[in-house]
Amino acid sequence: xxxxxxxxxxxxxxxxxxxxxxxxxxxxxxxxxxxxxxxxxxxxxxxxxxxxxxxxxxxxxxxxxxxxxxxxxxxxxxxxxxxxxxxxxxxxxxxxxxxxxxxxxxxxxxxxxxxxxxxxxxxxxxxxxxxxxxxxxxxxxxxxxxxxxxxxxxxxxxxxxxxxxxxxxxxxxxxxxxxxxxxxxxxxxxxxxxxxxxxxxxxxxxxxxxxxxxxxxxxxxxxxxxxxxxxxxxxxxxxxxxxxxxxxxxxxxxxxxxxxxxxxxxxxxxxxxxxxxxxxxxxxxxxxxxxxxxxxxxxxxx
Amino acid sequence: xxxxxxxxxxxxxxxxxxxxxxxxxxxxxxxxxxxxxxxxxxxxxxxxxxxxxxxxxxxxxxxxxxxxxxxxxxxxxxxxxxxxxxxxxxxxxxxxxxxxxxxxxxxxxxxxxxxxxxxxxxxxxxxxxxxxxxxxxxxxxxxxxxxxxxxxxxxxxxxxxxxxxxxxxxxxxxxxxxxxxxxxxxxxxxxxxxxxxxxxxxxxxxxxxxxxxxxxxxxxxxxxxxxxxxxxxxxxxxxxxxxxxxxxxxxxxxxxxxxxxxxxxxxxxxxxxxxxxxxxxxxxxxxxxxxxxxxxxxxxxx
Numbered sequence: 380x381x382x383x384x385x386x387x388x389x390x391x392x393x394x395x396x397x398x399x400x401x402x403x404x405x406x407x408x409x410x411x412x413x414x415x416x417x418x419x420x421x422x423x424x425x426x427x428x429x430x431x432x433x434x435x436x437x438x439x440x441x442x443x444x445x446x447x448x449x450x451x452x453x454x455x456x457x458x459x460x461x462x463x464x465x466x467x468x469x470x471x472x473x474x475x476x477x478x479x480x481x482x483x484x485x486x487x488x489x490x491x492x493x494x495x496x497x498x499x500x501x502x503x504x505x506x507x508x509x510x511x512x513x514x515x516x517x518x519x520x521x522x523x524x525x526x527x528x529x530x531x532x533x534x535x536x537x538x539x540x541x542x543x544x545x546x547x548x549x550x551x552x553x554x555x556x557x558x559x560x561x562x563x564x565x566x567x568x569x570x571x572x573x574x575x576x577x578x579x580x581x582x583x584x585x586x587x588x589x590x591x592x593x594x595x596x597x598x599x600x601x602x603x604x605x606x607x608x609x610x611x612x613x614x615x616x617x618x619x620x621x622x623x624x625x626x627x628x629x630x631x632x633x634x635x636x637x638x639x640x641x642x643x644x645x646x647x648x649x650x651x652x653x654x655x656x657x658x659x660x661x662x663x664x665x666x667x668x669x670x671x672x673x674x675x676x677x678x679x680x681x
Numbered sequence: 682x683x684x685x686x687x688x689x690x691x692x693x694x695x696x697x698x699x700x701x702x703x704x705x706x707x708x709x710x711x712x713x714x715x716x717x718x719x720x721x722x723x724x725x726x727x728x729x730x731x732x733x734x735x736x737x738x739x740x741x742x743x744x745x746x747x748x749x750x751x752x753x754x755x756x757x758x759x760x761x762x763x764x765x766x767x768x769x770x771x772x773x774x775x776x777x778x779x780x781x782x783x784x785x786x787x788x789x790x791x792x793x794x795x796x797x798x799x800x801x802x803x804x805x806x807x808x809x810x811x812x813x814x815x816x817x818x819x820x821x822x823x824x825x826x827x828x829x830x831x832x833x834x835x836x837x838x839x840x841x842x843x844x845x846x847x848x849x850x851x852x853x854x855x856x857x858x859x860x861x862x863x864x865x866x867x868x869x870x871x872x873x874x875x876x877x878x879x880x881x882x883x884x885x886x887x888x889x890x891x892x893x894x895x896x897x898x899x900x901x902x903x904x905x906x907x908x909x910x911x912x913x914x915x916x917x918x919x920x921x922x923x924x925x926x927x928x929x930x931x932x933x934x935x936x937x938x939x940x941x942x943x944x945x946x947x948x949x950x951x952x953x954x955x956x957x958x959x960x961x962x963x964x965x966x967x968x969x970x971x972x973x974x975x976x977x978x979x980x981x982x983x
Contacts (some may be wrong), residue, residue: 382776382801383769390776391799394765397780398794406795408759408812410712417795419810421764423802457710462723462764462808463696467685474684474692478699492700493708493719496808497693499684500725506764506798506808508721510710 402589403521404448404573405511414518416511418448424503428551429542434473436551437503438480444576445509446488446555447624451574453519453564454511456490456557461507464500477505488557517564519628523571524590528629530648531638533559536579537607539620539672549606553624559642563628566638572628580618581671582627583656596648596667598660618658621672704891705823706750706875707813716820718813720750726805730853731844736775738853739805740782746878747811748790748857749926753876755821755866756813758792758859763809766802779807790859819866821930825873826892830931832950833940835861838881839909841922841974851908855926861944865930868940874930882920883973884929885958898950898969900962920960923974 382390395402408415422428422441442459449456461481465474485491490509513519533556541549556574563569571590575582579601583594598614607613629650630638638644651657656667684692697704710717724730724743744761751758763783767776787793792811815821835858843851858876865871873892877884881903885896900916909915931952932940940946953959958969 380773381769382767382771382773385773387799387801390773391797394780394794394797394799397784400794400796403796406760406762408795415717415812417760417762417810417812419762419764419796419808420798421766421800421806421808423766423800423806458708458719460708460719460721460810462721462810464723464725464806465684467683469684471682471684471687471692478696482699492696492702493710494702494705494721495696496722497689497696498723498725499689500806501804502802504723504725504766504802504806504808506721506723506806506810508719508762508764508808508810510717510719510812 404451405454407518413512413514416449416452416454416513417508418445419506419508420444421504421506432547432551434476435480436547437505438477439484440551440553441505441507442481442484443553443555444624445507446490446557447574447576449509449511450555450557450560451572451626452513453517453560454513455561456488456509456511458490458493459507459509461492461495461505463495464498464504466501466503467499488555513564517567519564519569519572521571521573521586522589524586524592524629524650525570526592526650526652527632528570528650529632529635529646530594530596530650531628531630531635531644532602532647533626533642533644535602535604536623536625537604537613537616538622540607540610540616544606546606550622555624556626559626562641563626563638568630568634570629572626575623575625575627577621578619578671579627580667580669583667584669587654587656591654593651593653593655594648595651595657595659598658600645600647602645618667619670706753707756709820715814715816718751718754718756718815719810720747721808721810722746723806723808734849734853736778737782738849739807740779741786742853742855743807743809744783744786745855745857746926747809748792748859749876749878751811751813752857752859752862753874753928754815755819755862756815757863758790758811758813760792760795761809761811763794763797763807765797766800766806768803769801790857815866819869821866821871821874823873823875823888824891826888826894826931826952827872828894828952828954829934830872830952831934831937831948832896832898832952833930833932833937833946834881834904834949835928835944835946837904837906838925838927839906839915839918840924842909842912842918846908848908852924857926858928861928864943865928865940870932870936872931874928877925877927877929879923880921880973881929882969882971885969886971889956889958893956895953895955895957896950897953897959897961900960902947902949904947920969921972
């Protein structure tokens, strides 16, 4: 059996089971009254970046996606180690621009690179590991959603539409919700949270499995990015395309208003008991499809 | 200017300067009375692994080289995150054998994988980040060598010779000196230490620069692996080839005997004031060449 026939999520599931890894955005490492948070993401020239993308974008994105994972656990960012593999014929200026993208993202969102490794490869591959910390009583996990909780999302959805327009500033200069994550953590009201890198639908299905609950989501409540609104079917981009890096979280209904005053976020639905995910559109309720951006899959959205 | 014209060490130096990264095997992160140690290594199918190497070897090696960095700072191993990029047409069995290699290495030397990322790529690329901890008063750095200190190395040198014999068990099933590193740390006598992944000469030149000292090394004292002894010029493999992953350390002359009773190690020379590195062979003293295994370099040893 080849990996291409299995798909990313099956492969990841197998690894997670083999090593008994808890299914979350970061690992939680016990450090007295805090958790050390640690997460890694590997980005690969050919898979992640359309032809013609700028090296600055690659650098920014590779740091930002890792910050997003720390953000989703309510963490404070501490730093990064970076493993960079590059072709021998890469121009030094190109590498410098990757590093500039990394640097600018860190200037804006915090953390610093404390170590790394640089090797030769045929195509650009960057693996960043971010680490941070969170007080134990503020930590937010993927598990914890309760029936009746409100479902929220930060910011706006549908960034994936920018790929079609080759708007790489919009697609790749993502703004991880590290400040919002800290506010959610300090509120101590959030029952579960993850970032939605592979699409809202895919994230909801992952939370459904972990929490043994379901979700009812209202299409009219989804906060759409302007770039998605220009498309024929904005919902397609909001639900099934990757690249949004917003925080998807649940909390008791009555706590929502207070959070809404503090950060840009929107209630999009509620947690239900039935193990299904419904999308309600124009009074019509149907099951949300379980698809999203997946590596090794034959059905990529981008 | 292309990276291939610069060579790995120049590229790494530029990155280190840009981000003000201290030059050591691990980053040291302040955590009350301990340091969090964090390090990353990226291994790439084509660069690191000769054709025909087993996936089990790849898995073991990718974990072991990271353990070696924690070992060189005297650290206790805590865990790993793994970023794995693989071609879509990789057989699932092949991935499973990589994971088995990782697992066996962790069973032997400690730590567990607490998180990761899996993506698609054209060639196998594995970036492991290891983290560990060390008490502040036990931590060992690259900087600290004093004139007159004895120079030691653990184990045996010249593993690189096994490549020529296609003995991949010898080449890649490396045994990181994590136990030895802890003993050195607890002794509180070691003045500096690093692991010698790119060859003894290369490591000595790095320590020379950091410590503003020199070294005099005795060829007759170098502990050679059996596989190197079978070669026409064993010294070539002991000094200039990568892959040994032994600990190179310095300590006051009079503390050496006690350490020698506790771990397999050998005195190979001493720290001198002059900023030069000499190798003494058959009464003949000459400067050691400043070369070793280097990525992006046109002059690879393997």
